[in-house]
Amino acid sequence: MTVDTLPYTTFFKAKKGIMSWLFTLDHKRVALLYLYSIMTFFLVGASLGILMRLELFHPGKDIVEPHTYNQIFTLHGVIMIFLFIIPSIPAVFGNFFLPLLLGTDDVAFPKLNLFSFWLYVIGALFALGTLVLGDGPADTGWTFYAPYSVRTGTNVTMSVVAAFVLGFSSILTGLNFIVTIHRLRTPGMGFNQMPLFAWSLYATSWIQLLATPVIGITLLMIVAERVFGVGLFDPSIGGDPVLYQHMFWIYSHPAVYIMALPAMGIVSEIIPTFAQRTIFGYKAIAYSSMAIAFIGYFVWGHHMFTSGMSGPAAYIFSILTFLVAIPTSIKVFNWLATLYKGSINIETPLLFALAFIFNFLIGGLTGLVNGALAADIHLHDTYFVVGHFHYVMFGGTGFAFFGALHYWFPKIWGKMYNKKVANTAFATLLIGFNILYFPMIILGIMGMPRRYYDYLPEFTFWNQISTVGSWITVSSLIVLIVNLFVAANKGKKAPDNPWDGITLEWQTKSPPPLENFDKMPKIPEGGPYNYPNAKSSS
Amino acid sequence: MDHTFHLPNSGHNFDAKASKMGMWLFLYTELLLFGGLFLVYMVYRELNSEAFLLASFKLNVWMGTFNTVLLITSSMTIAMSITALQKGNKILSIRLMWITILAALGFLIVKYFEWGAKFDHGLFPGMDHYQQLPTGERLYFYLYFFMTGLHGLHVIVGAVFIMFVIRGVKKGSVTPERYSLSENAGLYWHLVDLIWIYLFPLFYLIH
Numbered sequence A: 001m002t003v004d005t006l007p008y009t010t011f012f013k014a015k016k017g018i019m020s021w022l023f024t025l026d027h028k029r030v031a032l033l034y035l036y037s038i039m040t041f042f043l044v045g046a047s048l049g050i051l052m053r054l055e056l057f058h059p060g061k062d063i064v065e066p067h068t069y070n071q072i073f074t075l076h077g078v079i080m081i082f083l084f085i086i087p088s089i090p091a092v093f094g095n096f097f098l099p100l101l102l103g104t105d106d107v108a109f110p111k112l113n114l115f116s117f118w119l120y121v122i123g124a125l126f127a128l129g130t131l132v133l134g135d136g137p138a139d140t141g142w143t144f145y146a147p148y149s150v151r152t153g154t155n156v157t158m159s160v161v162a163a164f165v166l167g168f169s170s171i172l173t174g175l176n177f178i179v180t181i182h183r184l185r186t187p188g189m190g191f192n193q194m195p196l197f198a199w200s201l202y203a204t205s206w207i208q209l210l211a212t213p214v215i216g217i218t219l220l221m222i223v224a225e226r227v228f229g230v231g232l233f234d235p236s237i238g239g240d241p242v243l244y245q246h247m248f249w250i251y252s253h254p255a256v257y258i259m260a261l262p263a264m265g266i267v268s269e270i271i272p273t274f275a276q277r278t279i280f281g282y283k284a285i286a287y288s289s290m291a292i293a294f295i296g297y298f299v300w301g302h303h304m305f306t307s308g309m310s311g312p313a314a315y316i317f318s319i320l321t322f323l324v325a326i327p328t329s330i331k332v333f334n335w336l337a338t339l340y341k342g343s344i345n346i347e348t349p350l351l352f353a354l355a356f357i358f359n360f361l362i363g364g365l366t367g368l369v370n371g372a373l374a375a376d377i378h379l380h381d382t383y384f385v386v387g388h389f390h391y392v393m394f395g396g397t398g399f400a401f402f403g404a405l406h407y408w409f410p411k412i413w414g415k416m417y418n419k420k421v422a423n424t425a426f427a428t429l430l431i432g433f434n435i436l437y438f439p440m441i442i443l444g445i446m447g448m449p450r451r452y453y454d455y456l457p458e459f460t461f462w463n464q465i466s467t468v469g470s471w472i473t474v475s476s477l478i479v480l481i482v483n484l485f486v487a488a489n490k491g492k493k494a495p496d497n498p499w500d501g502i503t504l505e506w507q508t509k510s511p512p513p514l515e516n517f518d519k520m521p522k523i524p525e526g527g528p529y530n531y532p533n534a535k536s537s538s
Numbered sequence B: 001m002d003h004t005f006h007l008p009n010s011g012h013n014f015d016a017k018a019s020k021m022g023m024w025l026f027l028y029t030e031l032l033l034f035g036g037l038f039l040v041y042m043v044y045r046e047l048n049s050e051a052f053l054l055a056s057f058k059l060n061v062w063m064g065t066f067n068t069v070l071l072i073t074s075s076m077t078i079a080m081s082i083t084a085l086q087k088g089n090k091i092l093s094i095r096l097m098w099i100t101i102l103a104a105l106g107f108l109i110v111k112y113f114e115w116g117a118k119f120d121h122g123l124f125p126g127m128d129h130y131q132q133l134p135t136g137e138r139l140y141f142y143l144y145f146f147m148t149g150l151h152g153l154h155v156i157v158g159a160v161f162i163m164f165v166i167r168g169v170k171k172g173s174v175t176p177e178r179y180s181l182s183e184n185a186g187l188y189w190h191l192v193d194l195i196w197i198y199l200f201p202l203f204y205l206i207h
Helices: A018-022 A027-055 A066-102 A110-129 A156-183 A196-228 A241-275 A282-296 A311-339 A348-371 A373-379 A383-413 A419-446 A457-490 B016-047 B049-056 B061-086 B090-120 B128-132 B135-171 B180-205
Strands: none
Touching: A018 A027, A027 A066, A027 A110, A027 A457, A066 A110, A066 A156, A066 A196, A066 A241, A066 A383, A110 A156, A156 A196, A156 B016, A196 A241, A196 A282, A196 B016, A241 A282, A241 A311, A241 A348, A241 A383, A241 B016, A282 A311, A311 A348, A311 A373, A348 A373, A348 A383, A348 A419, A383 A419, A383 A457, A419 A457, B016 B049, B016 B135, B016 B180, B049 B135, B061 B090, B061 B180, B090 B135, B128 B135, B135 B180
């Protein structure tokens, strides 16, 4: 690290020793603890993904047994969903930047925040423990569908406990953010003067709070069913497996919005900064987050159109699913309208935000195809679905996550990364990503079912293309991460406000001092994105 | 410089409103946790209403009623203890909290005898008699043990929570001016009571 010449202590140096990190009450340090853990698990999950793509290079057995393949895709799902994508943006960037964006020095309950992190660690240990304890990791898929999850010999119990503990961690983070937003906004900042990332975290937190307990209790029922050998979901003893599916998706569909909404918040921060222009339709974006959270609560049935559902129920779930598209497209419209006639400054974060819109468009539109009843009968449980949700999760949330990392990197570390390398990594990542997942959409329409380790010879071509895409994707990710690593250690010093942003986090030093602000932050007049030098006004 | 300036809206300030809001939010999650169970109960009650009725006759209504009275009374004493604290009467407040804890203990003892009797009859999931029951009755007892068991855990947690408040009052961290911990314990205890108010008719009374 270079010697700091400025007369203040950064939060990195405010306290010393490993304990000051592991038991820190500083939201910024908690966020970084999350960042390092989450990135580690992301790489583990990605490696499992690579293994699956390698196995699928040829039809028939390539490198792993069918049973192992089932365990690999289950662990890939569990790690990517519960350990990476659900905590990703809220726990890392929410923790770090929510207090900064609101002009305060911490979340409302700093100790609870640390406790959430430790719950996350415990949950992660349970998830990884299945690798060595019991009869191996679960082979059920991340959905743990009954009755198979009740009967399989693999260590489902431990995976499920992991998901339960991680859910609890997520609930407490959400609780913390809601109270923070209600109580700790800087004097003079009303709800409608909040940056949009705060709004999206607010909507997300409500979902975390109100949906997660349902999966908690459902997973406990699975555990009890396995431990006592009797229960509620196995039809051989009078249980109803479809009931399990309902209970599972009552959480897990809203959870999709836990993953997507914060990503939309990131895009809403990046775009006005790099267009140097007031965001178009502030209230529409803010309230559409709440609308997505609300409607998202009532669409879970669309995962079960083929599981046995009455006609009227299917129509209602289908219509509600289509309704979610409205607030989502309102956002896309507003982002594009913000760029229109803006002074666009093309930097890495903006590229990620634009790629988010592109990928999310494909992910969203394929989602509507799934939401249409007749089409879903054909496409359900095919690779179409796998392609669809990877476009939303990785192409959407993943890209927003890396966009946020590049956007706030100079603020967190006070250094600037090599922009050329970052842009190259971005470009190859976008190309590799599309080569990896677009063939899946085609394969799904051709009729290739998901979850199998084998396939018919006619699917070989597109599978091989997809596997090649996975190599490009992972190589780009490595370049991207190494570039940031190098920059954090040896990068050039970045100014406090390299992108000319006007949200409050840019008013403090980089990296911020322990208390975040050493003078009262000033709220921009006329709204959080009211750029003084904007060429045109809306 | 950074030692002289402090934000007025610091997350490290004591904020009674924030802690109460946090407690309410936590109670929502508790409600939804039990909500999942109530949903399962509703579905299976609908599908097996006859069997649920027959199985419910095997519960002891008097023990259930006694426990209901205990919990409602304890809800009153905890509320009184908060008011006592707010009015500055620490000793009365602590006494009322101890009475609440005693009621919780009483509840658990009665529960112990109730569950014990079921064990003696082999009605716990996995036991011989249980396995011979028709499917609907098995589901009933499964849910009975699951739901009252989870509720029992909440009774224990609630009692421990109240003990922390007692310690806080004695140590002086919970005072007539700074009583949000005591209020939160009260809120939690009311939730424990309220859930029982629903469990009791669902398992013992509906005919």
